[in-house]
Amino acid sequence: xxxxxxxxxxxAEKTVELWNRSFDGDFPLDLRLWQQNIEGCKRTFxxxxxxxxxxxxxxxxxIGKNPNKISTLFVDPQNRRxxxxxxxxxxxxxxxxxxxxxxxxxxxxxRHFFPGVPENALAAQQFFASxxxxxxxxxxxxxxxxxxDWEVVSMRPETxxxxxxxxxxxxxxxxxxxxxxxxxxxxxxxxxxxxDTRDRLAAEPDxxxxxxxVEGDETVxxxxxxxxxxxxxxxAPIMWRALIGxxxxxxxxxxxxxxxxxxxxxxxxxxYSITKIAETGAENMVIDWTGIVDFYAKAGFHIxxxxxxxxxxx
Numbered sequence: 673x674x675x676x677x678x679x680x681x682x683x684a685e686k687t688v689e690l691w692n693r694s695f696d697g698d699f700p701l702d703l704r705l706w707q708q709n710i711e712g713c714k715r716t717f718x719x720x721x722x723x724x725x726x727x728x729x730x731x732x733x734x735i736g737k738n739p740n741k742i743s744t745l746f747v748d749p750q751n752r753r754x755x756x757x758x759x760x761x762x763x764x765x766x767x768x769x770x771x772x773x774x775x776x777x778x779x780x781x782x783r784h785f786f787p788g789v790p791e792n793a794l795a796a797q798q799f800f801a802s803x804x805x806x807x808x809x810x811x812x813x814x815x816x817x818x819x820x821d822w823e824v825v826s827m828r829p830e831t832x833x834x835x836x837x838x839x840x841x842x843x844x845x846x847x848x849x850x851x852x853x854x855x856x857x858x859x860x861x862x863x864x865x866x867x868d869t870r871d872r873l874a875a876e877p878d879x880x881x882x883x884x885x886v887e888g889d890e891t892v893x894x895x896x897x898x899x900x901x902x903x904x905x906x907x908a909p910i911m912w913r914a915l916i917g918x919x920x921x922x923x924x925x926x927x928x929x930x931x932x933x934x935x936x937x938x939x940x941x942x943x944y945s946i947t948k949i950a951e952t953g954a955e956n957m958v959i960d961w962t963g964i965v966d967f968y969a970k971a972g973f974h975i976x977x978x979x980x981x982x983x984x985x986x
Contacts, residue, residue: 674756676763679721679735681711686730687723694746698790700914705906709783710735710743719767724756734760740768741781757799769986778805778982782867784908787812787961788979800982808981814909814960815968816976819921819950824943831936840887840937842944844880845895852892853884860929868925872897875905883945885928885937894928894937896945900952908960921954924961942971 679687684706691701710716720736724747732747742764747756768776778800779786789797791811801807827835835841845853850873857866873879881903885894899907899922906913909922916922923945928937949957958976959968965975 673726674731674759675725676722676759677725678718679710679723679733681707683723683730683733684711687733690730690733690748691744691746693749698792699785699912702914705911708906709785713737713781713783715739715741715782716743717767720764722760722763724760726751732756732760734764736764736768737781740774740776741784742776742778743781744785758803761803765984765986775983775985779979780981782864785911786979788981791978791980797980797982800984803984805982805984810963811978811980812961812963813965813975813979814958814977815962815965815973816916816956816958817946817971817973818956819946819954822946822950822972824947827940828936831940834935835937835940838887838932840885840893840932842883842885842894842941844948845882845884845892847879849884849886849890849892850879852886852890853879853882853895856892856895856929857927861925861927865925865927869895869897872905872907876903883941883948885932885941887932893932894926894941896923896926896941898923898945898949900949900954902952909958911960912958916958917956919953919955921949921952921957923949923957923959926959938967939970942968946971 685703688701688703688706715737717736717738722734723730724732731751734745735743737743745757745760765776768774779788789800797807854869857869881898883896883898884892887893897907899910901920907922909924910916910920913920926942928941959973962968
């Protein structure tokens with residue numbers, strides 16, 4: 673007999689053990705990351721976060737987050753093909769939809785584990801497709817680079833001239849620049865990026881791992897989150913750090929203001945940020961959830977993991 677009940681923090685350790693059996697080393701999870709992304713996320717939705725229990729053991733888990741996101745769904749390998757995943761998904765969908773017409777998305781949630789269904793998880797893609805979820809034609813990727821051969825390439829003369837004339841320089845963020853940083857993100861990017869930045873600054877009062885491009889003395893016109901072994905927040909680029917290596921680094925998100933695009937600033941901000949990551953002793957690094965692989969290839973990155981977006985409309 674299988675019982676279905678709401679996930680609680682007391683399930684965390686057993687859930688992490690089940691995750692690592694289920695994903696077979698592709699996405700090695702630890703308790704600290706799970707607690708940060710699930711219990712530490714304000715958008716985790718208890719009604720759509722459910723565990724399946726058989727003989728006192730957790731054999732399946734689904735975690736839902738507002739608004740209408742399935743963060744993860746996994747079942748013990750020895751208990752698959754018995755309808756557990758189907759029942760977990762159905763219960764979460766009911767919690768999300770109620771009487772309203774809506775859509776449900778796989779991944780892409782706040783403090784996400786996945787920006788979609790992993791490309792190599794064909795059984796998972798088939799499972800969701802058979803239950804009405806539509807996959808996108810395009811993929812998004814995590815990209816990887818070894819830093820063993822990282823050398824800063826000089827700016828193109830025309831880029832250097834533009835940045836000089838506009839008095840744009842790059843540096844680690846300071847407390848004095850935080851208000852301009854937040855205004856820059858709010859004006860140019862998604863609410864999600866703004867929330868993520870505010871959450872990080874609340875958890876890490878020293879903002880220096882956020883790199884900024886500054887015009888004049890105090891106007892932020894570009895930013896990049898960087899991560900390393902010294903980061904207290906496990907950012908998405910370093911979630912799978914057990915695969916990156918013990919001396920790991922990561923970057924993302926990154927962006928420049930609308931008025932400062934197509935002048936070479938984005939690439940220079942990327943290069944500067946990579947250098948700062950390398951200075952921490954990182955030997956490898958990852959940039960997560962991107963659809964602009966060609967841009968990052970200019971700095972030596974190659975595709976590491978691929979994901980496909982899935983959603984279902986009710």
